Amino acid sequence: MQTLPQTLTIAIVEDDVDLAEELVFYLQYQGMVVSFFENGQQLDAWLLDNHCDVLILDLNLPHEDGLSIAKRLSTRDDLRIIMLTARAMPADRIAGFDCGADVYLHKPVNFTELVAVIRRLAKRLPETALQHWKLQTTNAFLISPSNDKIKLTTKENKFLQLLSAGESHYLTRVELETNLWGTSDIHTAHRLELLVSRLRHKLKATNTDVIQTYWRAGYGLTIYLK
Known part of the structure; x- marks a missing residue:
């Protein structure tokens, strides 16, 4: 059975600052290391020097949308991607999965469910990612x-x-x-x-x-x- 690291590293890209701060607070309370960014440029700069286990990604973002970010990063086998968005139409979900999302959740999200999803995804990370x-x-x-x-x-x-x-x-x-x-x-x-x-x-x-x-x-x- 895959062993989880003591602390998972989570990155959140979300332009709704209030929601992002709630997510950061709750996930930190669950023992995770959490970083928050408002756009893909900030995320890219952070990833140059940091490792991320799970990325929580909104779709409607400034400069570069979540689908484009997911498509770029989905080639990394040491990263799992959760789409978290208000767009809940089947076509949106299909587009999310086609761009590399592992899980597609729509807002408002149940935080307890989100934690369960993160921990399940973390078990699928390769040993080298830990x-x-x-x-x-x-x-x-x-x-x-x-x-x-x-x-x-x-x-x-x-x-x-x-x-x-x-x-x-x-x-x-x-x-x-x-x-x-x-x-x-x-x-x-x-x-x-x-x-x-x-x-x-x-x-x-x-x-x-x-x-x-x-x-x-x-x-x-x-x-x-x-």
């Missing part, structure tokens, strides 16, 4: 998919172990501080922020933001770590 990293806990090395080796401190090593072993998509600050230092207070909160900042600096050369911050909640991973 960002497999390795954590060597014994000698404290994090190894990237391109075989970069990042030396970790004892606390950094344990921090990543905690995140990768968590049943949820993130651990709270209190959980992390208690596991790392045996207590949670203003001092350990500061130490945790320093640890995350230092670790992100070490990982900067890999061009991957491995750690996701959940505002006022905690931290999670954006990668598949084994």
